[in-house]
Amino acid sequence: MPRSLWTGSLSFGLVNVPVGLVTAVRDLDLHFRQVHEKDGAPIEVQRWCSEENSEVPLEEITRGYELDDGRQVTVSDLELQAVQPRRTRTIDIEQFVDLADVDPIYFEHPYFLVPVGEDDGSARAYRLLTEVMSRTERAALGRFVMRAKEYLAIVRERDGALTLTTMRFADEVRDAGDVDAATRKSHKPTRKQLDAAVAVIEELTCEWDPDKHKDRYRARLKRVVDRKRKGETIKAPKQAEQPEPASDLMAALEQTLQELSSGGSARWSEKRKAEAAG
Amino acid sequence: VAKGYEVRSGEYVLLEQDEIDAAAGEQSHLVELEEFVRAEEIDPVFYDRTYYLGVGDDGQDAYRLLHDALERADRVGIGRWTFHNREYLVAVRPRDDVLALHTMRFAAELVDVDSLDLPAPSRKPSRREIEMAGTLVESLHDDFEPEAFEDGYRRRVLKLIEAKARGEEPDLPEPAEEPGGMDLAAALEASLSKSGNGAGKRKSGRTSRRAAKGKSKAKR
Numbered sequence: 001m002p003r004s005l006w007t008g009s010l011s012f013g014l015v016n017v018p019v020g021l022v023t024a025v026r027d028l029d030l031h032f033r034q035v036h037e038k039d040g041a042p043i044e045v046q047r048w049c050s051e052e053n054s055e056v057p058l059e060e061i062t063r064g065y066e067l068d069d070g071r072q073v074t075v076s077d078l079e080l081q082a083v084q085p086r087r088t089r090t091i092d093i094e095q096f097v098d099l100a101d102v103d104p105i106y107f108e109h110p111y112f113l114v115p116v117g118e119d120d121g122s123a124r125a126y127r128l129l130t131e132v133m134s135r136t137e138r139a140a141l142g143r144f145v146m147r148a149k150e151y152l153a154i155v156r157e158r159d160g161a162l163t164l165t166t167m168r169f170a171d172e173v174r175d176a177g178d179v180d181a182a183t184r185k186s187h188k189p190t191r192k193q194l195d196a197a198v199a200v201i202e203e204l205t206c207e208w209d210p211d212k213h214k215d216r217y218r219a220r221l222k223r224v225v226d227r228k229r230k231g232e233t234i235k236a237p238k239q240a241e242q243p244e245p246a247s248d249l250m251a252a253l254e255q256t257l258q259e260l261s262s263g264g265s266a267r268w269s270e271k272r273k274a275e276a277a278g
Numbered sequence: 279v280a281k282g283y284e285v286r287s288g289e290y291v292l293l294e295q296d297e298i299d300a301a302a303g304e305q306s307h308l309v310e311l312e313e314f315v316r317a318e319e320i321d322p323v324f325y326d327r328t329y330y331l332g333v334g335d336d337g338q339d340a341y342r343l344l345h346d347a348l349e350r351a352d353r354v355g356i357g358r359w360t361f362h363n364r365e366y367l368v369a370v371r372p373r374d375d376v377l378a379l380h381t382m383r384f385a386a387e388l389v390d391v392d393s394l395d396l397p398a399p400s401r402k403p404s405r406r407e408i409e410m411a412g413t414l415v416e417s418l419h420d421d422f423e424p425e426a427f428e429d430g431y432r433r434r435v436l437k438l439i440e441a442k443a444r445g446e447e448p449d450l451p452e453p454a455e456e457p458g459g460m461d462l463a464a465a466l467e468a469s470l471s472k473s474g475n476g477a478g479k480r481k482s483g484r485t486s487r488r489a490a491k492g493k494s495k496a497k498r
Binding site for chain 2: 012013014015016022023024025026027028030031032033034035036037040042043065067071073074075079080082083084093094095096097098099100101102103104105106107110112114115120121123124125126127128129131132133135136138140141143145149150152158159160161163165167169170171172173174176179180181182183184187188189193194197198200201202204205206207208210211213214215216217220221223224225228229234235242243245246249
């Protein structure tokens, strides 16, 4: 089982479930380290004082915050700890919501909650919460503190376990008001166009199957590393031109529909396979 | 400075930025939608970052058409997108008036629930416990109002900084106590009598806005 990043207690009314937090995602990215091109030596980072022109030991480093007027205030670890909220060891459930009401824009990092301790009562309380959330299809909203930061989190049942996802606060989500979304009336599609576009969408609708989507970037990067290791030279592929917007939307839609109805669905997926292989 | 990938302990393969870019693939100015799915089928665990899509040159009619068609069909487009030389799996969906693009996690990146090795309790929760917990969940149920939650920690850090800027010394509060063990059924009963059958209790400044706002709900 993965290591707990945080342990504490999930508190639900007066019921406390001792839990640990483990990450629900694995980092599969290829990590590079910076090296000196000439001799391959790893690049190291030194903490350097710009005033004394000398290296600074870690224990002499504190945090500075720049005020609007340009002045700087330094804040110590101890002071930051002091403003942490009191309930640092609990996830306090404040409210239950319908999961479908929560816009995915708010989701940040997913974790699993796992029961901790040998206590049978904890395992039972955990099971009870899992079962009730699954039956009611409700998710719990609560707050907790991890690594000196307060998080809003949503807790729900997934595959028989409790999942906790940290959430963005509303003021962290940018307002879409300044995005040009072609809302002028003149851009409104005709009924015929809309019908045709919906027909294309329905023709290309399938079940969400996350397992079929592979990280092609990671696979290609791995191949680049392997080839380079064998001493091959790698050339960057030519970049494709950005396609022109269709001048006649209706014609483009009709052509797409026609291709789809003449066994085009299969052709699309073949094209995709070819791309995945390439 | 070049990038080295450690293939074995201490053994690096050196890559130029060009060579790393070679892995990005060709489609760097395209979001290619390959298929469409129903949004409710996608578990939220797959959503990573969100971007808004704005209209490109001469794309107004096509943008609006895709937006309106996705909205009417109640579907999400799934495709690939290359950004900063990295290819992402993406979901495109209408969010109010704009198209939102979510980068998606790959299934292989998710930790399997079986690896958690969850302990099985000696006996299942009783029906009474499930009923009581269900009642408690319902009593605390309310609409999701993202604006009702604010980042209290950030606010407190800013207050601390302002106090220090005025030359004041901050107080250091005591750490919190840890809650102990409990009797499950008794705790449920006590919670229920505490929350009552009304709109549910509210903690830490969150007030029920449902009554004030009525049932009107922001469109997603």
